[in-house]
Amino acid sequence: MAAYLVRRILLIIPTLLGIMLLNFIVIQFAPGGPVEQVLAQLEQAGGATDRFTGGAGDAGAGGGGGDGNYRGRQGIDEAYIARLEQQFGLDKPAHERFWIMISNYARLDFGESFFKSKDVAELIWEKLPVSLTLGFWTFVLSYAISIPLGIRKAVKDGTPFDAWTSGVIIIGYAIPNFLFAILLLIFFAGGSYFQWFPLRGLNSTGWQEMSWGAYILDYLWHIVLPVLSLAVSGFATLTLLTKNSFLDEIKKQYVTTARAKGLTESRVLYGHVFRNAMLIVIAGIPAAVIGIFFGGSLLIETVFSLDGLGLLGYEAVLQRDYPVVFGTLFIFSLIALVSHILTDITYTLIDPRIDFGSRET
Numbered sequence: 001m002a003a004y005l006v007r008r009i010l011l012i013i014p015t016l017l018g019i020m021l022l023n024f025i026v027i028q029f030a031p032g033g034p035v036e037q038v039l040a041q042l043e044q045a046g047g048a049t050d051r052f053t054g055g056a057g058d059a060g061a062g063g064g065g066g067d068g069n070y071r072g073r074q075g076i077d078e079a080y081i082a083r084l085e086q087q088f089g090l091d092k093p094a095h096e097r098f099w100i101m102i103s104n105y106a107r108l109d110f111g112e113s114f115f116k117s118k119d120v121a122e123l124i125w126e127k128l129p130v131s132l133t134l135g136f137w138t139f140v141l142s143y144a145i146s147i148p149l150g151i152r153k154a155v156k157d158g159t160p161f162d163a164w165t166s167g168v169i170i171i172g173y174a175i176p177n178f179l180f181a182i183l184l185l186i187f188f189a190g191g192s193y194f195q196w197f198p199l200r201g202l203n204s205t206g207w208q209e210m211s212w213g214a215y216i217l218d219y220l221w222h223i224v225l226p227v228l229s230l231a232v233s234g235f236a237t238l239t240l241l242t243k244n245s246f247l248d249e250i251k252k253q254y255v256t257t258a259r260a261k262g263l264t265e266s267r268v269l270y271g272h273v274f275r276n277a278m279l280i281v282i283a284g285i286p287a288a289v290i291g292i293f294f295g296g297s298l299l300i301e302t303v304f305s306l307d308g309l310g311l312l313g314y315e316a317v318l319q320r321d322y323p324v325v326f327g328t329l330f331i332f333s334l335i336a337l338v339s340h341i342l343t344d345i346t347y348t349l350i351d352p353r354i355d356f357g358s359r360e361t
Helices: 002-028 034-045 078-087 094-106 120-155 160-174 177-188 212-250 253-260 265-283 285-295 298-303 309-319 322-350
Strands: none
Touching: 002 094, 002 322, 094 322, 120 160, 120 212, 120 265, 120 298, 120 309, 120 322, 160 212, 177 212, 177 298, 212 265, 212 298, 253 265, 265 322, 285 322, 298 309, 309 322
16 A cells, blocks of 8 residues: 555656646637736726836746737837736746746745735635635535435435435536525525625624634624535535445345344444445545535635635636646645545545555556
């Protein structure tokens, strides 16, 4: 197992490089780079200023892209454009920019945002609590309800309980989470019906003066609707996955043998079936964690006015803020690759019969 883990860890490096290189190449062909964004703003403002020539380095510039004949260049001093390109690190060849970016990332230097005048790491750190809050509670709620419900549905397969819960699950899966969020706001956050929950944010005004108990209650009060909105679709998928996995195991011969030996249904279910059935559920945890924590919160953050990583990444793409785009891509890709290794370790903890180290390379 140790040799297998070493190989997997070493594979992170070329995999991460491949992800970054592929996205870097795509960016080179994307129209409208950061220089063009600045020139478009200047054209709308009616002239050039020195706002964007403050000397931010090229530590995380990364991208390129854009059309050299962009209409925003008309009437703009070429020397000013050259200073912008130098500031953004776009005056160097693409391969040199990529090498500089990767070298800096190896030292955990993600550069400075083009348009926010802050280090990328600082920006991510500022937005992280919001995304972690949504992700953690969504993950806990989804798994705490879905797994017991999925097991119950497998045991009660074909009964009225299974039928009506399946109907609820299908409806939940069919409703987009942002639409469900809007419905929750209308019904429970001061819309046309009840005003039971706050409309936006994670804290009430004056939370700094609250006691710890009041602060925790206020925090939980604010996250109810966003977490429910995020959990609804993942809850449906995980429940059906758990049910089908348990049904497959319940029909196998070893379950019939265990029952024939006189074991109780609870002992059969949780002593024999559970360990095997949960493997496929565990296999989906890395993707679920990445999706819940970092990939599925953009629209929810927008609806509930929450300033998290989803909104940060979306704005960075629109503004062509390449240090933020590539910095967040690098960090999230690294987290995803490490989470897959942790999944393999969890496999062996649940079922010691699994030995990844014995597989041929």
